[in-house]
Amino acid sequence: xxRVDKSAIVRAAEEVVREKGARKLTLDAVAAQxxxxxxxxxxxxxxxxxxxxxxxxxxxxxxxxxxxACAKAGGDLLTxxxxxxxxxxxxxxxxxxxxxxxxxxxxALLEPVKIKEVELRSEISRTYKDPELAQLLILAAQGxxxxxxxxxxxxxxxxxxxxxERLLMLSTDLx
Amino acid sequence: xxRVDKSAIVRAAEEVVREKGARKLTLDAVAAQxxxxxxxxxxxxxxxxxxxxxxxxxxxxxxxxxxxACAKAGGDLLTxxxxxxxxxxxxxxxxxxxxxxxxxxxxALLEPVKIKEVELRSEISRTYKDPELAQLLILAAQGxxxxxxxxxxxxxxxxxxxxxERLLMLSTDLx
DNA sequence: ACAAACCAACCGGCTGGTCGGTATCTTAGC
DNA sequence: GCTAAGATACCGACCAGCCGGTTGGTTTGT
Numbered sequence: 001x002x003r004v005d006k007s008a009i010v011r012a013a014e015e016v017v018r019e020k021g022a023r024k025l026t027l028d029a030v031a032a033q034x035x036x037x038x039x040x041x042x043x044x045x046x047x048x049x050x051x052x053x054x055x056x057x058x059x060x061x062x063x064x065x066x067x068x069a070c071a072k073a074g075g076d077l078l079t080x081x082x083x084x085x086x087x088x089x090x091x092x093x094x095x096x097x098x099x100x101x102x103x104x105x106x107x108a109l110l111e112p113v114k115i116k117e118v119e120l121r122s123e124i125s126r127t128y129k130d131p132e133l134a135q136l137l138i139l140a141a142q143g144x145x146x147x148x149x150x151x152x153x154x155x156x157x158x159x160x161x162x163x164x165e166r167l168l169m170l171s172t173d174l175x
Numbered sequence: 176x177x178r179v180d181k182s183a184i185v186r187a188a189e190e191v192v193r194e195k196g197a198r199k200l201t202l203d204a205v206a207a208q209x210x211x212x213x214x215x216x217x218x219x220x221x222x223x224x225x226x227x228x229x230x231x232x233x234x235x236x237x238x239x240x241x242x243x244a245c246a247k248a249g250g251d252l253l254t255x256x257x258x259x260x261x262x263x264x265x266x267x268x269x270x271x272x273x274x275x276x277x278x279x280x281x282x283a284l285l286e287p288v289k290i291k292e293v294e295l296r297s298e299i300s301r302t303y304k305d306p307e308l309a310q311l312l313i314l315a316a317q318g319x320x321x322x323x324x325x326x327x328x329x330x331x332x333x334x335x336x337x338x339x340e341r342l343l344m345l346s347t348d349l350x
Numbered sequence: 351a352c353a354a355a356c357c358a359a360c361c362g363g364c365t366g367g368t369c370g371g372t373a374t375c376t377t378a379g380c
Numbered sequence: 381g382c383t384a385a386g387a388t389a390c391c392g393a394c395c396a397g398c399c400g401g402t403t404g405g406t407t408t409g410t
Contacts, residue, residue: 002355003355004355021278021279021280021281021282022278023280026398026399028399036356036357037357038358038400039355039401041356042400043356044355047400048399048401100278103197103325104198104279105198107325107326110327117327136345137315138318139316140311140318143314143315143317143318143320144314144318150278150282150285152288162307163311163314166307166308177389179389202365203365212390212391214390214391215390216390217366217368218391221367223366
């Protein structure tokens with residue numbers, strides 16, 4: 001066993017980005033955050049890129065899990081996805097932070113995100129009578145999400161709740 | 176007179192980000208791009224932060240000008256804003272690139288963007304009977320916009336045109 | 351004993367920014 | 381109109397700190 005595992009390192013990296021910004025996401029900073037030497041950190045992730053990749057994968061997995069949980073609870077595709085986006089927003093901002101860090105470092109790292117997105121779109125096209133409108137609802141949620149990522153939307157903004165309500169309403173109308 | 180002016184430097188910086196990514200936006204790279212030595216560049220922008228700031232301001236000004244032009248042509252507030260977002264997307268990606276570079280370097284640089292956003296929101300609340308729905312339309316366009324910034328939406332995607340049509344339709348319905 | 355986990359010192363390249371100088375332009379006084 | 385003087389634009393060598401990654405070794409678990 002090890003004192004820390006990979007997921008703890010990923011969390012530490014997210015914490016660093018949240019506290020100091022994507023530009024300050026250095027191996028030293030991550031190592032310090034999880035009480036490891038840089039050498040120890042490198043033992044787990046041989047390059048910084050591989051750490052970024054793990055951060056993205058972890059965030060994607062979390063979003064998928066969240067959407068699936070909502071789907072299990074009876075929500076349709078659109079509602080599940082919308083809920084998971086909002087959950088990510090309220091939650092910990094792990095994905096957004098990872099996104100910024102990754103895209104700044106190397107845009108190619110976003111490939112898995114892109115693939116997920118394309119899958120979602122085709123799934124929507126297959127499921128809904130009016131796929132464009134369904135798309136737009138997802139996009140609106142994502143727009144809000146990015147607004148929070150960039151810090152242009154305050155977390156406490158009451159408008160946020162109203163918009164979520166409205167989106168979920170429109171979503172059930174569509175089903 | 177000078178061989179190059181500040182706006183030329185800003186354009187060069189955008190070009191660097193577009194070609195090499197936000198992480199490679201270095202003073203040396205920008206200097207090379209506009210045929211200047213680093214010393215010459217520093218003469219115009221004393222720090223990298225001030226260059227980033229100028230990039231953001233330039234991008235914001237461009238978007239405002241675009242929206243205003245559309246408003247002059249008879250569009251209402253929402254339609255104008257939607258059009259300007261789509262125009263930015265097709266155009267040169269100056270703003271998106273600047274956004275990424277800035278947020279990676281120092282999130283505080285986004286303050287002016289945030290202010291603009293808040294203004295727009297209150298303007299929408301004042302103008303429309305159903306401000307939430309108007310908000311959602313803007314957000315959807317922004318979501319699309321960020322999708323392009325991150326490279327998860329292809330520029331040639333035919334869906335893009337359909338979504339734009341749809342958004343503009345919904346916008347005129349709302350007016 | 352063997353491997354995996356971890357550490358601390360170190361290195362080379364990059365990057366933001368400085369510095370001392372040169373070239374080009376502007377202005378003033380004659 | 382000409383020139384001296386000051387300002388502005390620009391150059392390129394240089395530096396100090398940072399950062400990703402290496403290495404050679406020590407500890408820890410089995």
